[in-house]
Amino acid sequence: MSLLEVEDLTVRFGDAVVVDRLSFSVEAGETLAIVGESGCGKSMTALALTRLVAPPGRIGGRVRLDGLDLTGLPEARMRAVRGDRVGIVFQDPMSALNPVLTVGEQVAEAVRAHSPLGARAARARAAELLDLVHIPDAHRRLDDHPHRFSGGMRQRVAIAIAIAANPSLLIADEPTTALDVTIQAQILCLLDELRRDLGMGLILITHDLGVVAETADRVLVMYAGRKVEEQDTPGLFAAPLHPYTRRLMGAKPRLTLGEPPPRQRLQEIPGLVPLPGAIPPGCAFAPRCADADAGCATVPPLQRHGRAAVACHKVELPAWTPRQVPRWTDRSQWRAAE
Amino acid sequence: MSALLEVEDLRVRYATRRGSLMAVDGVSFTLHAGRTLGLVGESGCGKSSLGKAIMRIVDPHSGAIRLDGVDIGRLSGGHLRPHRRRFQMVFQDPAASLDPRQRIRRALEEPLAVHGRGDRSERRDRVREVMAQVGLHPEMVDRLPHEFSGGQRQRIAIARALMLEPSLIVCDEPVSALDVSLQAQILNLLADLQASRGIAYLFISHDLSVVQHLADRIAVMYLGQIVEIADRTALWRSPAHPYTQALIAAVPRMNPERRGLNRTRLLPGDLPAPQDPPPGCRFAGRCPFATRLCREQAPRLAEIAPGHAVACHLHTAPDGGPDGAAAPSLPPFLQKDTVQ
Amino acid sequence: MSLSAPTHGGMPGGILQRLMRTPGLRRLRGSRALLVGLLLLATVVAVALSAGLLYPGDPRDMAGPAGTWPGIDARFSLGTDMLGRDMAAAMAHSAGTSLTVGIAAAALALLVGIAAGVLAGYFGGAVDDVLMRISELFQTMPSLLFTIILVVILGPTTASISFAIGITAWPQIARLVRAEAVRVRRLDYVDAAVTLGMGHGRIVLLHVLPNSLAPVVVAASILVAQAILSDASLSFLGLGDPNGMSWGSMVGAGRPMLRTAWYMTALPGGAIFLTVMGFMLIGNGLNDLLNPRTPVR
Numbered sequence: 001m002s003l004l005e006v007e008d009l010t011v012r013f014g015d016a017v018v019v020d021r022l023s024f025s026v027e028a029g030e031t032l033a034i035v036g037e038s039g040c041g042k043s044m045t046a047l048a049l050t051r052l053v054a055p056p057g058r059i060g061g062r063v064r065l066d067g068l069d070l071t072g073l074p075e076a077r078m079r080a081v082r083g084d085r086v087g088i089v090f091q092d093p094m095s096a097l098n099p100v101l102t103v104g105e106q107v108a109e110a111v112r113a114h115s116p117l118g119a120r121a122a123r124a125r126a127a128e129l130l131d132l133v134h135i136p137d138a139h140r141r142l143d144d145h146p147h148r149f150s151g152g153m154r155q156r157v158a159i160a161i162a163i164a165a166n167p168s169l170l171i172a173d174e175p176t177t178a179l180d181v182t183i184q185a186q187i188l189c190l191l192d193e194l195r196r197d198l199g200m201g202l203i204l205i206t207h208d209l210g211v212v213a214e215t216a217d218r219v220l221v222m223y224a225g226r227k228v229e230e231q232d233t234p235g236l237f238a239a240p241l242h243p244y245t246r247r248l249m250g251a252k253p254r255l256t257l258g259e260p261p262p263r264q265r266l267q268e269i270p271g272l273v274p275l276p277g278a279i280p281p282g283c284a285f286a287p288r289c290a291d292a293d294a295g296c297a298t299v300p301p302l303q304r305h306g307r308a309a310v311a312c313h314k315v316e317l318p319a320w321t322p323r324q325v326p327r328w329t330d331r332s333q334w335r336a337a338e
Numbered sequence: 339m340s341a342l343l344e345v346e347d348l349r350v351r352y353a354t355r356r357g358s359l360m361a362v363d364g365v366s367f368t369l370h371a372g373r374t375l376g377l378v379g380e381s382g383c384g385k386s387s388l389g390k391a392i393m394r395i396v397d398p399h400s401g402a403i404r405l406d407g408v409d410i411g412r413l414s415g416g417h418l419r420p421h422r423r424r425f426q427m428v429f430q431d432p433a434a435s436l437d438p439r440q441r442i443r444r445a446l447e448e449p450l451a452v453h454g455r456g457d458r459s460e461r462r463d464r465v466r467e468v469m470a471q472v473g474l475h476p477e478m479v480d481r482l483p484h485e486f487s488g489g490q491r492q493r494i495a496i497a498r499a500l501m502l503e504p505s506l507i508v509c510d511e512p513v514s515a516l517d518v519s520l521q522a523q524i525l526n527l528l529a530d531l532q533a534s535r536g537i538a539y540l541f542i543s544h545d546l547s548v549v550q551h552l553a554d555r556i557a558v559m560y561l562g563q564i565v566e567i568a569d570r571t572a573l574w575r576s577p578a579h580p581y582t583q584a585l586i587a588a589v590p591r592m593n594p595e596r597r598g599l600n601r602t603r604l605l606p607g608d609l610p611a612p613q614d615p616p617p618g619c620r621f622a623g624r625c626p627f628a629t630r631l632c633r634e635q636a637p638r639l640a641e642i643a644p645g646h647a648v649a650c651h652l653h654t655a656p657d658g659g660p661d662g663a664a665a666p667s668l669p670p671f672l673q674k675d676t677v678q
Numbered sequence: 679m680s681l682s683a684p685t686h687g688g689m690p691g692g693i694l695q696r697l698m699r700t701p702g703l704r705r706l707r708g709s710r711a712l713l714v715g716l717l718l719l720a721t722v723v724a725v726a727l728s729a730g731l732l733y734p735g736d737p738r739d740m741a742g743p744a745g746t747w748p749g750i751d752a753r754f755s756l757g758t759d760m761l762g763r764d765m766a767a768a769m770a771h772s773a774g775t776s777l778t779v780g781i782a783a784a785a786l787a788l789l790v791g792i793a794a795g796v797l798a799g800y801f802g803g804a805v806d807d808v809l810m811r812i813s814e815l816f817q818t819m820p821s822l823l824f825t826i827i828l829v830v831i832l833g834p835t836t837a838s839i840s841f842a843i844g845i846t847a848w849p850q851i852a853r854l855v856r857a858e859a860v861r862v863r864r865l866d867y868v869d870a871a872v873t874l875g876m877g878h879g880r881i882v883l884l885h886v887l888p889n890s891l892a893p894v895v896v897a898a899s900i901l902v903a904q905a906i907l908s909d910a911s912l913s914f915l916g917l918g919d920p921n922g923m924s925w926g927s928m929v930g931a932g933r934p935m936l937r938t939a940w941y942m943t944a945l946p947g948g949a950i951f952l953t954v955m956g957f958m959l960i961g962n963g964l965n966d967l968l969n970p971r972t973p974v975r
Contacts, residue, residue, distance in 0.1 A: 429866040437867045
């Protein structure tokens with residue numbers, strides 16, 4: 001049995017479906033990346049897993065963590081699950097910390113929320129946690145306030161708080177988006193190290209395919225609230241299945257070392273990401289898809305083959321082998337700049 | 339080729355509560371007409387302040403900003419206004435760079451009105467023309483900014499910058515606030531406009547892949563100073579400054595084989611406080627190759643090859659020399675993933 | 679959520695409900711406070727405007743027996759005061775005075791406050807320091823005392839009372855507008871205007887001012903309410919315009935009779951309360967409308 005099993009997770013606000021029957025699982029010690037553009041429902045998925053969706057929103061579907069069914073859990077029990085079994089790290093390390101409390105107090109508070117430790121023991125554990133997330137001079141910095149920390153250091157503190165109770169699952173929602181690249185690399189390494197050392201499952205929510213490639217074991221691509229593709233990371237980057245994934249990879253300029261590549265036009269994805277509530281019928285990507293035809297007027301079923309899954313009428317999974325799918329690296333289809 | 343923009347020893351100073359801060363500290367470069375200079379660095383390196391000083395949104399502390407030979411850094415008020423039409427700016431956040439109460443027509447006609455260009459019908463025609471150029475439907479002219487998506491708003495901001503037919507546009511992180519699919523649209527649009535109208539860009543970005551895609555020449559900034567500047571071929575083929583190398587190494591790439599590479603050892607720690615820059619090389623505290631010389635004496639930007647200048651003792655120290663033994667060769671992880 | 683049909687205010691509920699359903703007014707339905715406030719204000723304005731028609735003649739003339747309680751004599755629905763003046767006529771005529779002073783004082787405070795606030799916020803530095811020190815000067819003085827001194831110096835006319843109240847109230851508006859202007863000043867569209875070569879005057883008028891006014895809309899209605907209260911206090915103290923009637927002076931005049939004829943103070947007091955309440959409700963309603971916690975879908 002997997003650490004986390006999600007079945008038909010749905011989040012709706014009135015008539016707007018933000019997350020649409022999403023199913024996936026995460027194994028212990030595994031990193032699953034959920035990738036997509038803004039408005040695709042990836043952050044809402046993170047909130048829905050921990051039942052933190054704000055009131056007008058309604059959550060449907062089943063979430064099982066460690067064999068515990070979270071679906072029908074009363075709010076009081078759910079509160080114990082958050083932090084205790086699931087840790088969450090958000091995008092903005094500034095707003096995740098309380099500016100008037102010292103960092104030591106905040107980490108110690110997270111420790112005591114889930115264990116019967118006394119103040120002194122909790123403080124010692126807080127120092128341990130700060131050390132675990134590689135904050136230099138952890139003991140001395142316990143009494144500093146958050147504003148004395150840089151953005152990267154604040155995110156480390158936020159991570160320390162998230163793992164204070166040894167959760168079995170860590171959800172990181174765009175944890176490095178607000179940070180500089182060199183700091184981003186540090187934080188991603190830290191998350192990877194903690195996952196490995198503590199044996200946690202890690203759900204990494206991001207818009208950056210580069211981050212996905214270098215951190216994740218498995219990738220789930222979301223578009224308009226739905227899962228359009230799921231693959232092991234090497235497979236996804238070797239041969240993306242869904243036209244959206246392929247387009248997304250082609251749209252991002254790629255950093256190349258050595259001889260810079262000749263100037264080429266970037267592959268555009270025409271049109272806009274549909275808003276929840278105005279999602280086109282049938283395949284949600286069809287209006288922007290070059291391969292779409294009349295057959296795309298119905299919602300494509302999710303086809304599975306081994307560990308890969310794709311929701312596209314134009315891709316036939318059982319018959320699929322990597323060579324038949326046009327690779328995004330095939331530059332012949334790119335239009336030259338001049 | 340003539341130099342369109344020459345920046346010489348530019349300094350920008352801010353007064354902050356923790357003392358005065360030299361956000362830009364002696365920056366010089368040249369940008370030719372119709373070309374793109376990419377300005378990269380992490381937050382706090384002064385790249386945005388440099389852009390704002392060139393746009394004269396903030397006043398330079400000292401130094402010269404010459405646009406076609408005229409020092410626009412010293413002009414003020416009415417003397418500066420006629421020159422303003424030659425250099426325009428596109429900002430990072432399209433939601434903040436358009437007045438939420440102003441219809442698109444007004445926003446686009448404003449530059450013409452300020453500079454007394456054309457009569458009503460001429461302005462109207464020009465608005466339609468420029469809207470079409472940036473890929474906006476002229477029918478949308480009477481809408482308010484919030485009725486547009488982020489990408490469309492950035493097109494409007496670009497259209498506003500184009501209204502006066504500038505020869506230079508300073509682009510401050512123009513695609514950072516946009517989704518990947520929209521980034522491609524805007525980057526392509528900028529490239530098209532450069533090809534068709536010969537506009538020069540000062541392209542400020544923290545995203546190396548975007549800069550590699552667009553820039554002819556790249557300047558890398560660290561703590562208010564340019565640490566390396568080179569043409570694209572030279573910079574991407576042989577980045578010389580340890581900071582440039584670390585920056586490149588840190589960029590997550592769409593290559594799963596790089597998974598698990600420990601890139602953190604290369605660049606530990608954070609930027610030092612800009613109010614109190616360390617003596618010597620400002621990067622020395624984070625540099626794996628730093629020597630005592632680096633900590634004591636600030637290196638000067640010096641050419642190591644024609645058009646390729648680096649501010650690093652490892653390349654320019656008397657005992658090292660341009661091809662000296664002390665120069666850092668590419669770290670192994672940089673060599674490993676050359677062209678993918 | 680549907681709004682129950684309001685039955686007061688002389689407007690048939692059906693019409694009102696249909697009005698509420700028109701697109702521009704649909705958001706009003708969300709704010710009962712605003713609706714009730716508007717109805718109260720409409721009533722007061724209607725009474726003020728029709729006072730001359732309903733009660734022609736000078737309301738200060740004796741009209742009947744003194745001290746008639748309301749509901750006793752059909753001619754004097756609200757009774758008469760200790761001098762035999764018609765309470766209803768006095769109340770109606772006073773409505774105009776109170777509204778005039780309230781609105782004129784608020785208008786002055788807004789004018790001075792907005793100008794000072796925008797300039798201080800936009801230019802910052804020395805301009806900001808000077809303007810804010812002046813506003814602190816005003817704020818550190820007890821405003822009622824300051825108003826009284828001004829009225830005593832200038833003489834008690836409606837104009838001077840409005841001026842005195844308005845000139846003591848502007849600092850709060852100035853601080854509000856300044857905070858907004860400081861925020862707007864830092865936004866990119868102001869920088870964009872600078873890069874176009876726009877002068878300070880145009881930037882302030884076209885970009886900074888319009889975008890700094892949102893909180894003022896709310897504050898303005900509360901300001902009117904405060905001004906009406908200040909005017910009532912002045913009149914109560916006998917510093918009102920001796921040639922006009924106002925609710926405040928009526929309260930003051932009725933005070934000695936409080937034990938035997940409390941209606942003489944309660945009626946004008948109630949009128950002040952309802953009018954102030956009306957403006958406060960409008961202010962709160964506008965606040966809900968302009969700063970919706972949940973976006974309207």
